[in-house]
Amino acid sequence: MSLFQQTLGRHVDLSDAEKILLSRFEQCPQIAGKHQMLWRPRAKVGELFILQSGWACSIRCTADGEQQVIELLLPGDIIGLREFTFGRHVSEASMVTRGTIQPFHHENIVDVIAASTPLAIALFATISRQEALLTERMLITLHRSARSRLLHFMIETFFRLDKVRHVTLAAFDFPVSQRLLGSILGLSAVHINRILKTLEQDGILKKFRGHIEVYDAKQLFEEAQFDRDYLGDEMDGLKQRLAQLQLGAASANGP
């Protein structure tokens, strides 16, 4: 099963027909270089991308040339999902590392929604989870210290990675520069550096160029006050109704 099917399949059970529908999106994979821009701000919304490998982010560029990172995108994520109903992009998107992307036209999402209610719901669940990530980040930004924010972001990213492909907390890849961390968390790169230094001194973790080593997971989670609830994939309340709908459709179309 492909990464994309796996991602949407976290929310609903996919039939063979639906897998075929999705496989149409997974053609023409492309290599995207580090820092490659995927669309320009204010460009008409057209191509979206499934991120197969590598990390990406969406960015807002302010009038005074500052770069503000909106979200970090990991393998399995759809780049641009948040804006596919807009006429024009309000953000720009670019690769954080080199990676593989599969472009598709935003109109194709409409076709999928029209063709399969379960997939439509799965897409809703996907965008809702994305919004939940954003909500959590906003609340934490508003109410916690820089150190707690940084720790929380590292744990969140670890869990998101772990869902896609098993990684270990003790040591995992984390190709995000201190400057980029600052842009994501709304802190200066200087301050990020100071925090990282104290984290190392306190024996909690060490970020060493492209990866993180965690020395004291217990204290890490304690300080970050991490609550996994918002990362859940389950959709219990709706699966039942989807099953009813499919039964109804089957009997209507049946012999």
Place this chain on the structure above:
Amino acid sequence: MSLFQQTLGRHVDLSDAEKILLSRFEQCPQIAGKHQMLWRPRAKVGELFILQSGWACSIRCTADGEQQVIELLLPGDIIGLREFTFGRHVSEASMVTRGTIQPFHHENIVDVIAASTPLAIALFATISRQEALLTERMLITLHRSARSRLLHFMIETFFRLDKVRHVTLAAFDFPVSQRLLGSILGLSAVHINRILKTLEQDGILKKFRGHIEVYDAKQLFEEAQFDRDYLGDEMDGLKQRLAQLQLGAASANGP
């Protein structure tokens, strides 16, 4: 045309059949009192609400009893849309003022999505706009001063109100206490008060209990660096594809 139809109709053109489908949601309106809680945190997701009149908000309550406001909801908004695919609520919702709400079960959204692709897309557009609001608020929180944040929030709320029912910038209702403003913007009530005082001294605006009077709109917009892009309803790129789909469906079902 009802408020709800008007809200979804901002994104797509509604057929008569779709209006009938939506009218099913708009039964049994209820009065909800000030501060009335609409669901408890961690409750199973069940009833959602169309807000017909009055203001509401969704809230996260932390372990230490602090209240963090996630979003402000205005007439025409769907309360709980962000969480309808989740098994359990991660937030709680409550009324800011007295108002009217129309409850419906979250499974009904699935039925609407199954019954009408244009309505499904309109719901996507709605949730995407909600996410855009959140994104904007997060970026502004991360990168702007408290004063700029407060001004920006006031303007945003004005435009959201103005979409639903024409209001004037010179004087409009704004039933949000200084404490609540603090919870929304992640500032202490004390600091909100200090900012409001300077805003009045600078001749920009005055918040007087339940409403705002704007004295100097030009300077207001200038300081807030307000950019309307993210509030747009248009969905140009997808309307065409929706029309194609409907034509296809019509010829398939036709005589």
Place this chain on the structure above:
DNA sequence: CGTACCTTTGACGGCTGTCAAAGGAAGTGG
């Protein structure tokens, strides 16, 4: 008429940004 909440004001302190400068790492082209 009393109680609870909201607003207002002052003093103080800490977290975090800005500026500046230097050393290190990595990618590029010859």
Place this chain on the structure above:
DNA sequence: CCACTTCCTTTGACAGCCGTCAAAGGTACG
């Protein structure tokens, strides 16, 4: 393989925004 450039990391000094605490007056609601 080396020189060069660019970006990233590290460190120090200093300033300012905004939170916290405390207390008093005002307002709404029962």
